[in-house]
Amino acid sequence: MQLVNERILIDATALGRVVRRMAVETIEKSEGLDNLVLVGIHTGGVHLCERIANAIEEVEGERPNSGRIDITLYRDDAFLGLPRPVIGETRIPNDSIAGKTVVLVDDVLFTGRTVRAALNALLDFGRPSKILLAVLVDRGRRELPVQADIVGYNVTTGPMHVVEAELKESGGTDQVVLYKRRTDAQEGGA
Amino acid sequence: MMDPMNAGGGPLRHLLGLDNVPAETIQLILDQAIHMKDIMSRPFKKVPAMRGTTVVNFFVEPSTRTRISFALAEKHLSADTVSFSPSTSSLSKGETLLDTARNLEAMQPDILVIRHRATGAPHFLARALNCSVVNAGDGIHEHPTQALLDLFTIRESKGRLAGLKVVIAGDIAHSRVARSNIFGMVSCGIDVRVAGPRTMLPQGIENLGVKVFDRLEPAVEGADVVMMLRIQRERLGEALFPSAREYFRFFGLTNDVLSLADKDAIVMHPGPINRCVEIDHDIADGPRSVILDQVTNGIAVRMAVLHLVNQARLEARGVGTGGPTSVEAMEEGT
Numbered sequence: 001m002q003l004v005n006e007r008i009l010i011d012a013t014a015l016g017r018v019v020r021r022m023a024v025e026t027i028e029k030s031e032g033l034d035n036l037v038l039v040g041i042h043t044g045g046v047h048l049c050e051r052i053a054n055a056i057e058e059v060e061g062e063r064p065n066s067g068r069i070d071i072t073l074y075r076d077d078a079f080l081g082l083p084r085p086v087i088g089e090t091r092i093p094n095d096s097i098a099g100k101t102v103v104l105v106d107d108v109l110f111t112g113r114t115v116r117a118a119l120n121a122l123l124d125f126g127r128p129s130k131i132l133l134a135v136l137v138d139r140g141r142r143e144l145p146v147q148a149d150i151v152g153y154n155v156t157t158g159p160m161h162v163v164e165a166e167l168k169e170s171g172g173t174d175q176v177v178l179y180k181r182r183t184d185a186q187e188g189g190a
Numbered sequence: 191m192m193d194p195m196n197a198g199g200g201p202l203r204h205l206l207g208l209d210n211v212p213a214e215t216i217q218l219i220l221d222q223a224i225h226m227k228d229i230m231s232r233p234f235k236k237v238p239a240m241r242g243t244t245v246v247n248f249f250v251e252p253s254t255r256t257r258i259s260f261a262l263a264e265k266h267l268s269a270d271t272v273s274f275s276p277s278t279s280s281l282s283k284g285e286t287l288l289d290t291a292r293n294l295e296a297m298q299p300d301i302l303v304i305r306h307r308a309t310g311a312p313h314f315l316a317r318a319l320n321c322s323v324v325n326a327g328d329g330i331h332e333h334p335t336q337a338l339l340d341l342f343t344i345r346e347s348k349g350r351l352a353g354l355k356v357v358i359a360g361d362i363a364h365s366r367v368a369r370s371n372i373f374g375m376v377s378c379g380i381d382v383r384v385a386g387p388r389t390m391l392p393q394g395i396e397n398l399g400v401k402v403f404d405r406l407e408p409a410v411e412g413a414d415v416v417m418m419l420r421i422q423r424e425r426l427g428e429a430l431f432p433s434a435r436e437y438f439r440f441f442g443l444t445n446d447v448l449s450l451a452d453k454d455a456i457v458m459h460p461g462p463i464n465r466c467v468e469i470d471h472d473i474a475d476g477p478r479s480v481i482l483d484q485v486t487n488g489i490a491v492r493m494a495v496l497h498l499v500n501q502a503r504l505e506a507r508g509v510g511t512g513g514p515t516s517v518e519a520m521e522e523g524t
């Protein structure tokens with residue numbers, strides 16, 4: 001399958017501003033940093049989560065707790081026989097989110113299935129007082145009743161589109177790109 | 191002995207032995223086991239990864255550690271499990287292995303974990319049945335999950351596998367633990383030395399890529415890991431050595447012998463221990479012993495194996511019941 005670059009949704013300059021705005025919204029919507037835990041979804045949400053935590057520290061002078069969660073063992077598509085995903089690290093501060101305000105962070109919100117899995121995974125670490133969802137890009141086309149509370153960028157996409165957040169931490173150039181899948185006859189179909 | 195039923199480089203459809211399993215598959219299992227061990231240390235020790243999967247634990251030979259370890263691994267992964275052993279089964283009524291297994295399969299399990307006194311029993315069942323088979327020890331042949339937990343424990347303690355010097359000492363000839371470890375360790379680039387009385391060293395063992403010693407001291411010199419094997423009195427009678435006391439004198443691990451190893455060397459034993467036959471009290475309970483870590487790690491490694499085997503099973507089935515969005519759901523997740 002070949003991906004054709006359609007357009008850049010967020011470039012490097014805009015990305016910094018978007019992350020700062022998400023950080024401010026996170027502060028506004030959580031009741032105090034002491035009770036806040038940011039949790040990035042492995043892999044795409046982890047770096048974004050750290051950036052938001054850094055931006056919060058710049059504004060507030062104090063860094064919120066942060067962690068990461070891997071959803072491999074909570075996915076709903078295991079029985080589809082898709083290629084095996086490799087388990088990543090899960091790290092929740094003090095192994096507990098009981099009574100906390102949790103902000104779950106991911107790069108791209110699409111079908112909502114990843115978020116469903118992440119919620120199940122999170123809830124195995126206790127009963128939080130509240131969970132919010134923060135995403136860099138909401139590309140629509142939900143398959144589950146999930147909505148984000150903090151959104152960096154909204155875009156309407158079709159089923160042939162792929163949205164990639166290419167952050168420096170994972171070898172990218174700090175931009176979010178909208179791609180289109182090419183499925184002409186020479187490709188042999190996907 | 192090549193086994194086409196084993197992993198090769200592809201998905202781990204069965205785990206029958208470590209013979210012919212490539213190093214990268216072993217690394218994958220050990221890497222995933224790190225995360226499985228994390229799950230065991232959480233307040234809530236359960237993930238839904240194997241929900242709806244049925245596992246039958248078929249133990250036709252006494253086992254405490256391995257049976258409980260598999261059972262816990264399965265429960266941590268949310269599999270549905272049934273266990274049975276000869277005293278509670280029709281095997282004591284004269285049913286053949288294949289008939290018992292066919293009846294088991296008619297109950298539609300997804301994974302069969304088998305411990306059997308006959309070499310090759312798991313391989314036989316993997317060919318005869320449709321479910322995935324995990325070998326929990328077959329006769330004197332292989333015990334792959336024990337070797338994997340040993341490799342995991344060594345890597346956890348030493349930070350690496352390649353280039354380490356490991357001694358496996360005792361009854362090499364009758365030890366499935368030794369065989370699986372030799373396959374796995376050689377594949378991972380470990381310098382393996384085996385040591386034991388001549389009567390306990392199988393002919394041609396050096397062809398597996400190990401150095402052979404008929405005395406313990408020179409084998410232990412400079413070693414990073416000393417793995418003592420259990421003298422299996424129930425298999426041997428007393429035929430292979432004059433007495434347990436004499437065995438201990440020449441092949442028992444004492445502080446004097448251990449002082450020849452690397453100063454940071456660790457001591458391992460697959461259990462159950464015969465104290466003062468193969469290993470001294472001081473060492474079994476001492477600071478260099480990782481014997482109980484091996485037990486804990488066994489659960490994590492078995493979780494990793496079961497999860498990978500289950501994924502391979504689902505892949506092989508290749509069901510596409512998810513509708514047109516399944517590929518997209520996959521991409522969102524990665």
